[in-house]
Amino acid sequence: MIYQRSSQLFAEAEQVIPGGVNSPVRAFKGVGGTPLFAKSAQGAYLYDEDDNRLIDYINSWGPMILGHAFQPVVDAVIEKAKKGTSFGMPTELETQIARLAISMVPNIDKIRFVNSGTEACMSAIRLARGYTKRDKIIKFAGCYHGHSDSFLIAAGSGLSTFGVPNSPGVTQGTAKDTLLAHYNDIDNVKALFEANANEIAAIIIEPVAGNMGCVPPAAGFLQALREICDANNALLIFDEVMTGFRLAKGGAQELYGVTADIVCFGKVIGGGLPVGAFAARNEIMNHLAPLGPVYQAGTLSGNPLAMAAGLAMLETLNNDTAVYQRLEEKTAYLQQGIDRVLRENNIVFTINRVGSMISVHFDAHPVVDFQTAKNGDNDTFKKFFHGLLQEGVYIAPSAYETWFITDALTYDDLDFTINAVAKVAQTL
Numbered sequence: 127m128i129y130q131r132s133s134q135l136f137a138e139a140e141q142v143i144p145g146g147v148n149s150p151v152r153a154f155k156g157v158g159g160t161p162l163f164a165k166s167a168q169g170a171y172l173y174d175e176d177d178n179r180l181i182d183y184i185n186s187w188g189p190m191i192l193g194h195a196f197q198p199v200v201d202a203v204i205e206k207a208k209k210g211t212s213f214g215m216p217t218e219l220e221t222q223i224a225r226l227a228i229s230m231v232p233n234i235d236k237i238r239f240v241n242s243g244t245e246a247c248m249s250a251i252r253l254a255r256g257y258t259k260r261d262k263i264i265k266f267a268g269c270y271h272g273h274s275d276s277f278l279i280a281a282g283s284g285l286s287t288f289g290v291p292n293s294p295g296v297t298q299g300t301a302k303d304t305l306l307a308h309y310n311d312i313d314n315v316k317a318l319f320e321a322n323a324n325e326i327a328a329i330i331i332e333p334v335a336g337n338m339g340c341v342p343p344a345a346g347f348l349q350a351l352r353e354i355c356d357a358n359n360a361l362l363i364f365d366e367v368m369t370g371f372r373l374a375k376g377g378a379q380e381l382y383g384v385t386a387d388i389v390c391f392g393k394v395i396g397g398g399l400p401v402g403a404f405a406a407r408n409e410i411m412n413h414l415a416p417l418g419p420v421y422q423a424g425t426l427s428g429n430p431l432a433m434a435a436g437l438a439m440l441e442t443l444n445n446d447t448a449v450y451q452r453l454e455e456k457t458a459y460l461q462q463g464i465d466r467v468l469r470e471n472n473i474v475f476t477i478n479r480v481g482s483m484i485s486v487h488f489d490a491h492p493v494v495d496f497q498t499a500k501n502g503d504n505d506t507f508k509k510f511f512h513g514l515l516q517e518g519v520y521i522a523p524s525a526y527e528t529w530f531i532t533d534a535l536t537y538d539d540l541d542f543t544i545n546a547v548a549k550v551a552q553t554l
């Protein structure tokens with residue numbers, strides 16, 4: 127596979143864009159080499175600027191659950207664009223997508239649309255703080271909730287309770303209100319509530335983590351968080367930016383039967399356009415401006431092109447009663463195939479999967495939290511990534527990302543991928 131034009135375009139981009147990219151993980155820093163530049167995409171395939179065809183397992187990091195250039199979404203955007211691209215006035219379309227989203231997701235009465243997952247999570251914690259009149263939040267190490275200050279906090283050590291900023295520019299003042307816990311460790315969460323009685327506004331969690339590879343919640347973990355929040359008058363925020371409309375119509379709330387107080391969305395809900403959203407019951411959402419005092423706004427929020435794309439996407443997912451079953455079956459097939467060929471080649475690995483989120487970790491032990499995710503052999507991952515790329519299979523350029531399976535994949539694509547993994551496994 128030749129990357130000549132991508133290399134040239136990357137060199138040009140580096141002159142005018144920091145690191146040549148508008149979002150860091152695109153730069154291949156974790157795996158080395160030159161990022162590919164996309165030219166077009168259709169269904170399960172990406173085409174780069176050197177006209178290589180790749181089977182896509184990133185799918186724009188989640189949104190393209192029905193494949194690239196999905197016709198109903200493309201048509202909806204084109205039709206809307208002809209009538210104006212932004213008004214800064216309410217449109218009927220916003221009510222239509224709001225109504226549909228509320229009907230698909232359990233336990234929400236109102237939803238507000240924003241422009242990214244970051245904005246959704248940032249707004250959700252402001253709302254939680256405004257509603258509870260408390261300052262502190264609990265987040266889990268290895269969970270990502272976007273790049274707003276409160277979330278750019280990593281554990282200084284396993285024992286650290288107060289967050290340490292892990293980006294310059296995040297102040298200590300902000301970091302001190304973010305308490306860190308270990309994913310799947312309920313005792314850790316209990317201890318934080320004991321040490322910070324009546325100070326914790328909310329727990330925010332990826333109900334299935336997807337930013338340390340895919341890490342499922344342990345049995346009963348989400349329910350236990352629900353109970354701790356209830357006992358302490360704190361809110362439970364599910365960041366369903368990845369899981370929303372992906373794991374089920376109603377996301378992780380539906381899949382695990384656990385109710386969150388605020389739910390954040392992104393990715394699938396925008397059909398590939400810049401959309402995020404957060405939602406809750408009336409008593410919480412009515413605290414938002416203009417009804418209540420918690421301020422949140424956006425010039426382009428509810429943008430007609432973005433809402434048209436999102437509505438076309440959600441309508442399709444809502445009407446296709448078999449889509450989540452197909453995604454489950456395709457991803458299970460992929461998992462079994464990869465499991466088989468890696469085993470045949472005596473590779474040490476663990477595969478984690480929930481529905482259409484799946485990740486391969488090069489470590490023999492269960493991956494249950496950030497610490498165990500970090501035990502994976504990164505050198506093997508790099509070889510795996512570049513080997514698959516050579517075979518025309520594009521997975522995320524980082525060991526800490528989940529693969530997002532699209533319904534556009536055929537079983538031939540999956541067999542092709544499993545064969546590619548078999549070939550690459552011989553080189554690991």
Ligand code: PMP
Pocket residue numbers: 187242243244245247270271272273332336337365366367368392393402
């Ligand atoms: N939450 C989760 C769980 C995410 O995976 C992401 C992005 N990958 C975000 C929030 C932030 O979303 P965005 O990149 O749209 O700001």
